[in-house]
Amino acid sequence: MTVAPTLPGAVTVRVPAKVNLELRVGPRRPDGYHALATVYQAVSLHDEVSVARWDDWEVVAAGPYAERIPLDGDNLAVRAARLVADRWQVDERVSIRIDKDIPVAGGMAGGSADAAATLLACDHLWGLGLDRDELAELAASLGSDVPFSLAGGNAMGSGRGEQLAPVLARGTFHWVFAISDTGLSTPQVYAECDRLRERDGVDVPEPHVSAELMAALRSGEPAALGAALHNDLEPAAFSLRPQLRELRDAGVEFGALGGVVSGSGPTVAFLTESHEASLDLSVSLAASDLCRDLRRAKGPVHGAQVVPAPRD
Ligand SMILES: C[C@](O)(CO)[C@H](O)COP(=O)(O)OP(=O)(O)OC[C@H]1O[C@@H](n2ccc(N)nc2=O)[C@H](O)[C@@H]1O
Numbered sequence: 001m002t003v004a005p006t007l008p009g010a011v012t013v014r015v016p017a018k019v020n021l022e023l024r025v026g027p028r029r030p031d032g033y034h035a036l037a038t039v040y041q042a043v044s045l046h047d048e049v050s051v052a053r054w055d056d057w058e059v060v061a062a063g064p065y066a067e068r069i070p071l072d073g074d075n076l077a078v079r080a081a082r083l084v085a086d087r088w089q090v091d092e093r094v095s096i097r098i099d100k101d102i103p104v105a106g107g108m109a110g111g112s113a114d115a116a117a118t119l120l121a122c123d124h125l126w127g128l129g130l131d132r133d134e135l136a137e138l139a140a141s142l143g144s145d146v147p148f149s150l151a152g153g154n155a156m157g158s159g160r161g162e163q164l165a166p167v168l169a170r171g172t173f174h175w176v177f178a179i180s181d182t183g184l185s186t187p188q189v190y191a192e193c194d195r196l197r198e199r200d201g202v203d204v205p206e207p208h209v210s211a212e213l214m215a216a217l218r219s220g221e222p223a224a225l226g227a228a229l230h231n232d233l234e235p236a237a238f239s240l241r242p243q244l245r246e247l248r249d250a251g252v253e254f255g256a257l258g259g260v261v262s263g264s265g266p267t268v269a270f271l272t273e274s275h276e277a278s279l280d281l282s283v284s285l286a287a288s289d290l291c292r293d294l295r296r297a298k299g300p301v302h303g304a305q306v307v308p309a310p311r312d
Pocket residue numbers: 020023032033034035036038107109112142143144145146159160161186187190263264
C-alpha cells in the first residue's frame with residue numbers, strides 16, 4: 001500500500017483497524033474512564049507506519065484520510081516514539097511516515113493503530129528487544145485501544161479496555177464499514193452516554209460480555225455473531241448523529257446479518273454472510289446515499305507486524 005518512498009534504513013509496521021463486536025460500558029470510574037467489557041476483532045483495513053532515524057521529530061502522512069490527522073507533537077505516533085526514546089534513554093529522533101487507510105475519528109482505533117505500530121517500529125529500529133509485556137504497558141499508557149492494536153485477532157478487553165484476554169473463536173467474518181465524512185470525538189460520545197443514563201435514571205451495572213456473543217464466536221456462524229453484536233455507546237452516537245440510526249437500519253434491511261456502530265462511531269459496521277454478500281450490501285448502501293464511503297474487510301487479522309524489508 002506504500003504510496004511514497006520511505007527513508008533508507010526505515011522499519012515499516014503494518015497495523016489493522018478494529019471493531020468492537022460487543023461493547024458494554026459500566027460506571028464512570030473516579031479517574032474519568034469507564035469500566036468496560038468488550039470483545040475486539042482486528043479487521044483488514046491497515047495503516048503502514050515507517051520509522052527512520054532523522055535529525056528531528058517529524059511526521060508525514062499519505063492516503064485518503066491523511067489530511068485529517070495532526071502533524072505535530074499531538075500525533076499519537078510521535079507521542080509513542082518519544083515515549084520509547086525517553087523511557088530507554090535513546091538519544092535519537094525519528095521521521096515517521098504514516099500511510100493512512102484507517103478512517104480518522106471513526107471508532108476504528110486509527111490513532112491507536114499508529115501508536116502501536118510506532119512502538120513496535122521503534123523497538124526494532126533501536127534494537128531494544130522489548131518483550132510483549134513491556135510493549136503492552138507502554139501501549140496502555142498511550143490509550144485504551146492501543147494494546148489491542150498491537151495484539152490483533154479477537155480478544156476480550158476489560159479495565160478501561162486495555163487489559164486483554166484471549167477468546168475462543170473460529171472462522172473468518174466479512175464486514176462492510178459505512179464511513180461518515182465527519183468524525184465523532186470519543187470523550188464526547190462517552191459524555192453523551194453518561195448524560196443519557198443520568199437523564200433516564202439508568203442503574204449502571206458492572207459490565208460483562210454476553211454468553212451469546214462468546215458462543216457465536218466459538219461457533220464461527222456469521223448469523224449468530226450478527227445477532228449478538230451490541231454496543232452500549234450506540235444510543236449516544238445516535239443522539240449526537242441521528243442519521244446513523246437510519247444508516248444502521250438501512251444496512252440491516254438490505255440484508256446484513258447485523259449492524260452496529262463501531263466503538264464510539266460514527267462508522268457503522270455491517271456483518272454479512274460471505275464475501276459475495278458484502279459486495280451486494282456495498283452496492284445497495286452506495287445507492288442509498290446514506291454514507292460517504294464504504295469499505296469491505298475481513299476479520300480477524302493479525303495485530304501490528306513488521307513488514308520485511310525488500311531484498312536488493
Ligand atoms: C470507544 C473505544 O474505541 C472502544 O474500544 C475505546 O473505549 C476508546 O479508546 P481510546 O480512543 O484509546 O481512548 P483513550 O485515548 O484511552 O481515552 C479517550 C477518552 O475516552 C473516554 N474513555 C475511554 C475509554 C474508557 N474505558 N472510558 C472512557 O471514558 C475518556 O473520556 C478518555 O479521556
